[in-house]
Amino acid sequence: MGGVTLDAATARRWLELLGDELSARAEELTRLDAAIGDADHGTNMARGFRAVREKALAQDHPDVSGLLKATGMALIGTVGGAAGPLYGTLFLRMSQATAGRDGGLALADVRDALRAGVQGVADRGKAQPGDKTMLDALLPAMEALDAAVEAGAATDGALRDAADAAQRGAEATVPLRARKGRASYLGERSIGHQDPGATSSAILLRSLAEAIAPEGGD
């Protein structure tokens, strides 16, 4: 619990894994978006994380905060849509929450940083739980992470719990009716489709768990 969970090297690995995964699943995300949105979420996220690789990851960042800030700025400048400001805000708020912590973060600190990031998404997008948005993956992940931290769980288990909860949360958006974003224009017809933003949010948490505690590792 007291050990370092996230430092500049693991944060870098997280962003690389996340970029790889978003690029590999770009078509799937775009397909989900085509069903209830405008068919560009996968393309936009892949483009954003190419910029993260070219801008944020190409520079040397001694601390987590600097890397997360560069990531947020790269996303804001390239993703567009609602996802650009929302994911950009998530990383910028995580950066603010980790400023001055150049020695690396313990699990509880990672939780606090993620909470700040998720709060940023909620502030910017003004969505409520159940609106069929990114928050429907992010909020269950935060609950799972809180419970794990409370119970004194090991880092790898805690982050996997969070990733699992995010994935279940994303899957649970299928029966929901969208109340925010472009999918909301469909009304009842948004029911029966998984939300693309919740899906990319679940990928974000899965990559974090994988970067810090690779399956079969530890």
Next chain:
Amino acid sequence: MKKLINQVDDVVAEALRGMAAAHPDLIEINLGPDYVVRRGAPAPGRVALVSGGGSGHEPMHGGFVGLGMLAGACPGAVFTSPTPDQIYDCTKRVSGGAGVVHIVKNYTGDVLNFEMAAELAQADGIEVQAVVIDDDVAVQDSLYTAGRRGVGTTVLAEKIAGARAEEGGTLSEVADAVRKVNENGRSMGMALTSCTVPAAGKPTFELGDDEMEIGIGIHGEPGRERMALEPADRIVDRLLDAVLGDLPFSGGDRVLAFVNGMGGTPLIELYIAMRRVAEVLSERGLRLERSLVGSYITSLEMAGLSITMLRLDDELLRLWDAPVHTAALRWGV
């Protein structure tokens, strides 16, 4: 799907270069970040109007940059809102010291990106007023949605508020002109076919040969309902019922009728629709004062149309008639 393009990634930048080559007397472009500004911007002491949104709606917005209309336009990727740094840069470039009005179509992405850009510009001491256009009556249940979308009224608001800025209106007067147009304008659209986003390579949705989609948005997002294809007059009646019933427009009102093609519908069909619009307006005792017929706010190669009705008063009529010289709209000069 066949497209007249080179590389998918170059679509927006190459189209902007083409605009610059075609209209060097009207506009200048900037690439990285991408935007179009009126030639010679900024105009000192004038309020500047900036709009933007995803590409794929041409001629909106870049085609409306010029005398009596927009000072700047920020095109995003196809159907994707522009980014805050892009809007911020464009805002700085056109700011003539009298403030900048952002005309934002009500889509979550556009609203969030313009919001962040306005915060950045305000931090630099540029006064920004943003007005959101939300005129699409196809979206009914606004408590449970992101609110009505911004569609055809945007074009009319850019023309009218642009004229207000051109004649020396203050920041709040120009922003009020946008609000007034938004309050008095209502629209609804329909599609006969889907559109294909270049990066996606296949149609966004499937629509049978015998089907149409009523209440379509401008990004290939599905509409209010899908039904069997009908003759043009029935389609126009459906759209007009929804549009006229919403404001509501009433007998004696003076109106501007805007019959807009979605990109893949020929002008001959738009005129067939316009003929029916004029008939219905006359039946209902509405006075057709002005009209605009053509493809001005499009959805790539989607076939279909939208109808916008704007209730006019003397001020709106005067501003509509004022000179305009842009790539897509020109009169009085």
